[in-house]
Amino acid sequence: MLKIENYSLTLIGNDGQDLPVLENINLEIKKGTCLGIAGESGSGKSVLAMSILGLLPKASIKSSEGHIFVDGEETTNASEKVLNTIRGNKVGFVFQEPMTAMNPLMKLSEQIGEVVYAHDPLATKTTVEKKVIAALLRSGFKEPEKFLDSYPHQLSGGMRQRAMMAMALVMEPKLIIADEPTTAIDAELQIELIKELRNQIDKNGLSMLFISHDLGVLRSISDEIAVLYCGNLVEKGPAKEIIDNPKHPYTADLISALPRLVKERKLPKSIEGILPSPDSKPWGCVYSDRCKRVFDKCSSERPVLKQVGENHCVACWKI
Numbered sequence: 611m612l613k614i615e616n617y618s619l620t621l622i623g624n625d626g627q628d629l630p631v632l633e634n635i636n637l638e639i640k641k642g643t644c645l646g647i648a649g650e651s652g653s654g655k656s657v658l659a660m661s662i663l664g665l666l667p668k669a670s671i672k673s674s675e676g677h678i679f680v681d682g683e684e685t686t687n688a689s690e691k692v693l694n695t696i697r698g699n700k701v702g703f704v705f706q707e708p709m710t711a712m713n714p715l716m717k718l719s720e721q722i723g724e725v726v727y728a729h730d731p732l733a734t735k736t737t738v739e740k741k742v743i744a745a746l747l748r749s750g751f752k753e754p755e756k757f758l759d760s761y762p763h764q765l766s767g768g769m770r771q772r773a774m775m776a777m778a779l780v781m782e783p784k785l786i787i788a789d790e791p792t793t794a795i796d797a798e799l800q801i802e803l804i805k806e807l808r809n810q811i812d813k814n815g816l817s818m819l820f821i822s823h824d825l826g827v828l829r830s831i832s833d834e835i836a837v838l839y840c841g842n843l844v845e846k847g848p849a850k851e852i853i854d855n856p857k858h859p860y861t862a863d864l865i866s867a868l869p870r871l872v873k874e875r876k877l878p879k880s881i882e883g884i885l886p887s888p889d890s891k892p893w894g895c896v897y898s899d900r901c902k903r904v905f906d907k908c909s910s911e912r913p914v915l916k917q918v919g920e921n922h923c924v925a926c927w928k929i
């Protein structure tokens with residue numbers, strides 16, 4: 611459903627400087643599976659998601675290399691016309707900030723209905739309403755009819771995020787790209803929504819790219835997990851394998867920082883230091899200035915991904 615091949619992207623910074631935000635990314639999502647993307651704030655998760663559908667402002671792009679295919683169709687350098695048919699029809703996008711993606715002056719029914727009309731201008735009112743209600747139900751609204759006339763500001767943060775989900779699901783796309791879709795939702799609703807999404811993957815063959823900085827959340831929904839650090843993939847593999855047997859020091863550090871995943875009553879340890887900005891990355895391994903296992907080679911040469919198990923790859927000189 612999704613193939614990203616040797617994709618690199620350089621954006622333009624505030625002072626006109628080059629920002630290499632993504633470097634040589636290779637990823638794949640098979641039909642009916644979910645790939646989780648993990649990484650700290652600023653690692654490039656949203657930029658990667660937006661690149662898939664050509665959603666980044668053209669003026670902010672310095673250069674890009676490589677290819678991205680959605681269901682066999684190339685989206686890199688595709689025309690707006692081609693991208694528009696892919697957006698919504700083939701791919702539904704759940705944005706990180708529901709408030710900026712929704713029109714504050716539109717009722718929920720109009721907001722979600724508009725997506726249907728955009729792809730089928732001749733749709734009847736009854737068909738549209740049926741589709742809207744079905745999408746709301748699939749996004750966890752118990753009595754969707756009650757919310758059709760609500761405006762975004764009348765909904766809680768969690769409900770707005772579910773409404774975004776409904777907008778993404780309404781055209782029954784084959785692939786959903788969900789960028790931190792559960793961050794504004796309390797823990798209980800989060801579990802419910804993840805269950806619902808996983809259901810859609812297993813029952814309807816939906817494919818999904820699920821972005822979260824929380825590996826605990828990713829474990830519960832993903833088949834595979836890819837860990838992004840400073841625009842570089844440092845590890846990818848089966849979700850269980852990544853959580854139970856992380857190989858890259860960064861993945862291991864992310865797991866130790868998660869209270870729920872730390873076993874034997876050890877206290878969670880936050881990772882020391884901060885993520886370097888894209889224009890001040892260390893020369894060798896991108897994690898070398900924070901890594902506890904660093905040695906000479908790490909600061910002089912960038913490691914590439916190498917296979918360590920079935921579908922499990924790690925970019926680290928120690929492995």
Ligand SMILES: Nc1ncnc2c1ncn2[C@@H]1O[C@H](COP(=O)(O)OP(=O)(O)OP(=O)(O)O)[C@@H](O)[C@H]1O
Pocket residue numbers: 621622623629631649650651652653654655656657658666667670706823887888
């Ligand atoms: N339009 C843009 N122009 C220039 N730089 C950008 C642009 N959008 C993002 N960036 C930069 O790209 C890098 C990656 O940002 P991105 O938003 O993808 O991070 P993220 O992993 O999604 O973080 P978060 O978890 O906070 O959402 C950051 O350094 C950010 O400042």
Ligand SMILES: [Mg+2]
Pocket residue numbers: 655656657706789
């Ligand atoms: Mg983001």
